[in-house]
Amino acid sequence: MEAIDIALGLFDLLLVFLLLWLAWLVMSSEDLFKAIVLFVAFGLLMALVWVRLEAPDIALAEAAIGAGLTGALLMAALDRLNAVKPMPAAAVVTSAKREQPSLPSKVLPLVALVLIVLGLGYALLSLPDVADGLVPNVKEQMAQSGVKNPVTAVLLNFRGYDTLLEMVVLLLALLSVWSLGGVRKLSPRNTNPVLASLCRVLVPVLILVSCYLLWVGADAPGGAFQAGSVLGAAGVLLLLSGWHVEQKILLWPLRFILVLGSGVFIIIAAVLFFTQGGLLTYPVAQAGWLILLLESAATLSIGATLAALFFGGIPKSRVDQ
């Protein structure tokens, strides 16, 4: 048993150093494309760290959203940046020369950084050695949660409004992207037969995996965010392969799906407020079904929102023209 402990310890150390090194490379890389690729690698290693910390739920979310979809979003942003207009090299050099950093502007960030590190270090060292946290509380209440996976129980039941607010944050993110303007037309790119056939095989599998993750979230790692990000990935793949969407779907049906998650959350919260006397306090007998309903709606919304974020601007519809 000892040899394996040492091996795992070495692996953890290697993971930590690789993570720090990759983080440094991401920050210091001048080539943005390289930085994005390194960031994706960083996300995948981060997922491994979560696995080592025995938090498979977060590992799944980190791999799917942190590494996968964020990488795709960053790539799309870089593509847009390159399309705008590259800054002439001479301008970059002169602007770098002009801004000679003064002494205070060098020292102040350093002081701030040192203070932050000291504060964090103090906070970390002043933690109690052994703390149960809220684990006993959650365990005690599990029977009433309607699900068997404690993570899902916390996210959708005990702290349901956190998830409600996260849904709204996601919606707000999309609204801010849309409010930047830039109505985009769905342009069928020169569709590649290999990409198209990959889509035909992969998208149904992704939808199936998404449903599986959603369903399994009740008693094992999984849930709305993981399922939604897999659905979003399917959407990104379809968009890349020049997916043709009916114009009329892009106006109201799309917006309906985008607000479905938050909407169902708010409706259920309101109904429960008047019948049960508290926001999102589920009656024990119906808790399981209510959570499944909420998660299904949330999955659809998250998937659609992530794909729409990747798409960028407001999809052009005939009504707007």
Added chain:
Amino acid sequence: MIDFFSILLLLAGALFFLAGTVGLLRFPDLYTRLHALTKADNVGLGLMIAGLALQAESLSAAGKLVLIWGLVLLAGASVAYLIARGALLRGVLPWKR
């Protein structure tokens, strides 16, 4: 006995990953590097999956592992093609001796 075969398959898989990594670092251009990567990934992962599937608790767990391999095969082959095509369209010339 099963453990022995598992170890053998995992080691063989690791060897392929090592060869692929060396190829990625040492080969002269994008196309040959892609070749090294995808070959090593597909076979190496296949051997790893075979080794792990022997240790799986149930048939469905082994099935999930094989499904992962299938997906990686599909994605790896397609993405290698797409990257190579993209590079060719942008005028990246294949390496010549």
